[in-house]
Amino acid sequence: MMESITRLPERQAEPVKITINLGHVDLGRMDLLVREGFYANRTDFIRTAIRNQLTSEGRSVAQSIDRHQLELGMFDITRADLEAIATAGEKLHLKVVGLARIAADVSPALALSTIGSLNVLGSLQASKPVKAALKDRIT
Structure with missing residues (x-):
């Protein structure tokens, strides 16, 4: 009966907010990469890191x-x-x-x-x- 359930395109869902705890040094290193222009902001860095990890574990x-x-x-x-x-x-x-x-x-x-x-x-x-x-x- 699974075929009767509608599969949505990925873009139709709102992103989910999560909270993480980071050490001060890791946060500072991330902010340095943002300041140097490697990432637009902290969120961009975190999303990229998660996607890279999911790809490597694909x-x-x-x-x-x-x-x-x-x-x-x-x-x-x-x-x-x-x-x-x-x-x-x-x-x-x-x-x-x-x-x-x-x-x-x-x-x-x-x-x-x-x-x-x-x-x-x-x-x-x-x-x-x-x-x-x-x-x-x-x-």
Whole structure:
């Protein structure tokens, strides 16, 4: 039933803000590279460093995705998707590396009756009532 869930282009999601702690020396070295014009700002440096690390570990990531049978990307789970799953008498078991977004008009009852499990490495966006209803099915 995974084929009924909409895969989004990567540009359609807002970036997620994270917080990190750095030592003073590392922060100073980063600021020096920014001042010297290697990077536009601290955020540019951090994004570049993360992308470079993910690229260098790309093969390991791909192997893990295959081994754990994960879907890579961003997915919109709509009310219509879940109603179709209910009509088919099936359950959705979604394993995502990226974003899973459950539409705001999905009721907790519909989510409970159609979603068997959600394993999201990245971000899960859903209403508080839906997240609360699915708390035992989210890993």
